[in-house]
Amino acid sequence: NENTLLGIFPDEILPTSTARVWWECKDCGRKYLLSVNMWVEKHIRGMTSCTYCSGLRMRETHVLL
Numbered sequence: 001n002e003n004t005l006l007g008i009f010p011d012e013i014l015p016t017s018t019a020r021v022w023w024e025c026k027d028c029g030r031k032y033l034l035s036v037n038m039w040v041e042k043h044i045r046g047m048t049s050c051t052y053c054s055g056l057r058m059r060e061t062h063v064l065l
């Protein structure tokens with residue numbers, strides 16, 4: 001899993017980097033700021049790293065409850 005993730009990073013950025021960079025969400029198309037290591041950790045766990053989509057999911061959960 002980590003090996004496939006490595007391919008999407010430029011050579012100068014390590015997956016363990018705490019540098020915050022801009023990501024473009026493939027689901028909502030919006031851009032969000034997140035540290036590289038947090039993004040990798042969420043993807044390894046199969047979670048959405050997008051702050052907008054994760055926010056939506058939290059709101060949906062509240063509606064269901």
Ligand SMILES: [Zn+2]
Binds near residue numbers: 025026027028051052
């Ligand atoms: Zn999104």
